Amino acid sequence: MAKDPLISIGVLSKRTGVAVSAIRFYADETLIPSVRSSAGHRFFNRSVIRRVSFILIAQNLGYSLRRIKIALESLPENRTPTKDDWVKLSNGFSGDIDEQISKLQMLKDSLSSCIGCGCLSLKHCRLYNPKDQIQVHGAGPRYLLGEKYSDLVTKP
Numbered sequence: 001m002a003k004d005p006l007i008s009i010g011v012l013s014k015r016t017g018v019a020v021s022a023i024r025f026y027a028d029e030t031l032i033p034s035v036r037s038s039a040g041h042r043f044f045n046r047s048v049i050r051r052v053s054f055i056l057i058a059q060n061l062g063y064s065l066r067r068i069k070i071a072l073e074s075l076p077e078n079r080t081p082t083k084d085d086w087v088k089l090s091n092g093f094s095g096d097i098d099e100q101i102s103k104l105q106m107l108k109d110s111l112s113s114c115i116g117c118g119c120l121s122l123k124h125c126r127l128y129n130p131k132d133q134i135q136v137h138g139a140g141p142r143y144l145l146g147e148k149y150s151d152l153v154t155k156p
Contacts, residue, residue, distance in 0.1 A: 002077070003146060004045040004046050004047050004080045005045075005046050006035065006043040006045060006046070007043065007044055007045075007046050007048075007049075008041070008042075008043060008044075009024070009034075009041075009042045009043075009044065012044050012048060012049065012052065014051040015049050016049060016053060016056070018052055018055075018056065019122055020124075023042075023044075023052065024042070026052065026055060026117050027042060027044075029065065029069065030069065031051070031055060031065065031068065031069050032055075032071055032072075033045070033048065033077045034046065034048075041077050045080065047080040047081060050081070051084075052074070054068075054071075054072070055068055055072075057153060058071070058093075061097075061100075062100075071089050071092055071093065072086060073087075074089050076091070093105060093154065095133075
């Protein structure tokens with residue numbers, strides 16, 4: 001297998017659209033591997049372009065850098081990751097993504113019915129909370145977070 005060519009931090013920045021300062025940060029936080037020249041300049045394997053792109057996508061999906069770092073640790077550092085390596089990494093995110101899709105669909109469905117009802121019938125509105133009785137179960141929109149009225153309401 002051919003050795004992965006090294007590229008400068010400037011080339012990596014240009015190819016990914018990520019600021020040099022962010023690339024330095026990713027390297028310092030060991031999200032991406034780098035090597036130093038004898039003069040102290042950072043160089044990166046060309047395959048790091050994909051890692052930086054993955055970081056950008058995962059951040060846009062709301063993942064923390066900590067979670068992204070854990071995922072990237074599954075990739076080999078001593079060689080260019082293969083398709084199988086990336087499949088293994090993505091399998092770790094599949095459950096999270098399915099859960100996110102489910103939550104977003106539930107939110108979409110709930111908001112549509114709420115907007116459609118116009119809160120004309122407060123006894124049936126999923127957001128209605130008489131005497132603030134649901135607050136004992138935690139902050140936030142409990143119904144829109146997937147909890148059922150019957151599970152939250154304390155019966156007299």
